[in-house]
Amino acid sequence: MATTKVAITVNGLKHEMEVDEKETLMEVLRDRLHLTGTKNACAYGSCGACTVVVSNEAVRSCLLKPDKYNGKEVLTIEGLSDGNNLHPIQEAFIKAGVIQCGFCTPGFVMSLYALYTNNLNASDNDIKAVMEKHICRCTGYEFIWDAAKLAQKTLRAS
Amino acid sequence: MGMVLANQLRHPAIITYRELSSPHPMSAVATAVPAGLLVAKGSKLKLAKKTGEVTVTHLVIAIDLGKTINPMGARAQMVGGIMMGYGAALMEEVLFNEKGIMKNPNYNQYKLPRLSNLPEKLTVKLVETPDETGPFGARCIAEHPSISIPPAIMNAIQDATGVDLFEIPVKPKELLSKLRGDHNGDN
Numbered sequence: 001m002a003t004t005k006v007a008i009t010v011n012g013l014k015h016e017m018e019v020d021e022k023e024t025l026m027e028v029l030r031d032r033l034h035l036t037g038t039k040n041a042c043a044y045g046s047c048g049a050c051t052v053v054v055s056n057e058a059v060r061s062c063l064l065k066p067d068k069y070n071g072k073e074v075l076t077i078e079g080l081s082d083g084n085n086l087h088p089i090q091e092a093f094i095k096a097g098v099i100q101c102g103f104c105t106p107g108f109v110m111s112l113y114a115l116y117t118n119n120l121n122a123s124d125n126d127i128k129a130v131m132e133k134h135i136c137r138c139t140g141y142e143f144i145w146d147a148a149k150l151a152q153k154t155l156r157a158s
Numbered sequence: 159m160g161m162v163l164a165n166q167l168r169h170p171a172i173i174t175y176r177e178l179s180s181p182h183p184m185s186a187v188a189t190a191v192p193a194g195l196l197v198a199k200g201s202k203l204k205l206a207k208k209t210g211e212v213t214v215t216h217l218v219i220a221i222d223l224g225k226t227i228n229p230m231g232a233r234a235q236m237v238g239g240i241m242m243g244y245g246a247a248l249m250e251e252v253l254f255n256e257k258g259i260m261k262n263p264n265y266n267q268y269k270l271p272r273l274s275n276l277p278e279k280l281t282v283k284l285v286e287t288p289d290e291t292g293p294f295g296a297r298c299i300a301e302h303p304s305i306s307i308p309p310a311i312m313n314a315i316q317d318a319t320g321v322d323l324f325e326i327p328v329k330p331k332e333l334l335s336k337l338r339g340d341h342n343g344d345n
Contacts, residue, residue, distance in 0.1 A: 023238060042264060042265050044264045044265065044266065046264060046265035047265050055306050074335075096231040097231065097233075097234055098234075100234060100235075100238065107177075128175070128274070129274060131272075131273045132272050132273050132274055134272075135265060135270060135272065137238070137242065137270075138234070138238045139234055139237065139238050140234075140237035140239070140240055140241035140242075140271075140276065141237075141240040141241065141272070141273045141276050142234075142237045142280065143234055144273075145273065145276070
């Protein structure tokens with residue numbers, strides 16, 4: 001199998017490795033770096049569970065091939081908190097009571113993180129457009145919506 | 159009426175299944191926790207006459223869960239159930255070809271509810287009639303919020319159009335042809 005060398009920075013740590021040329025970023029994160037907060041659900045780019053932030057953009061890590069992530073800076077759910085202090089978005093998710101099975105949660109959090117990092121004054125429609133790309137089977141979205149609004153409010157205030 | 163139903167439902171839960179739900183003496187594992195539960199639902203919806211698309215605008219759900227232990231968790235479970243039932247009623251369908259191979263094996267083709275499908279208004283009522291076999295009088299909610307959402311939506315469609323439907327999911331095309339067929343019949 002053909003392999004290729006890649007260097008990526010994940011949550012501030014540099015990694016160099018030889019990966020299969022079809023190996024996705026999701027596989028690198030989960031299987032090589034054991035950062036299993038990034039979830040593998042559909043592997044089709046349709047459900048959003050594998051969303052991570054690459055160069056300040058939310059991307060589906062299951063669709064990213066080596067040439068697209070080589071040399072990039074990647075932020076996963078594991079790198080979001082500051083030590084034991086959770087990120088305001090994570091806090092908002094807990095406060096709003098979002099977590100049920102929790103499988104979709106990292107994806108939602110990372111997408112919202114990218115959205116608010118790029119535009120803290122995102123309109124309701126912007127938030128809806130981002131959340132529309134994610135699937136949640138447990139919560140019925142209502143509390144996730146509440147959490148998204150709460151996070152925006154907290155981030156604006158800080 | 160409510161009382162009669164409640165009695166009918168409560169007896170199987172207490173008499174027939176009590177042994178099943180007790181922990182096993184050797185393993186201390188409970189094998190099943192059946193519970194009689196009363197659920198009432200209603201829905202309001204919009205129907206696009208040209209496309210046959212159904213938009214649920216208001217869903218009401220009332221459930222007798224005995225005792226609410228975690229109100230937030232209870233509401234989350236109810237709303238989650240509503241959306242799962244919504245998917246079953248209007249969107250989700252596993253299709254097979256003649257060889258028995260699934261035709262829609264991914265989420266691009268197998269449509270399930272997303273944020274935009276969330277009804278504008280959800281009313282969740284928690285009723286508390288203690289269940290003497292449950293902890294603090296509580297019953298499980300589990301799947302109960304989801305199972306009667308399709309009838310609630312389909313009854314609302316019947317109420318609006320007069321078309322009585324018996325199959326889920328209700329697809330816009332099929333609904334439209336039924337609507338047109340009905341009008342032809344009337345004329």
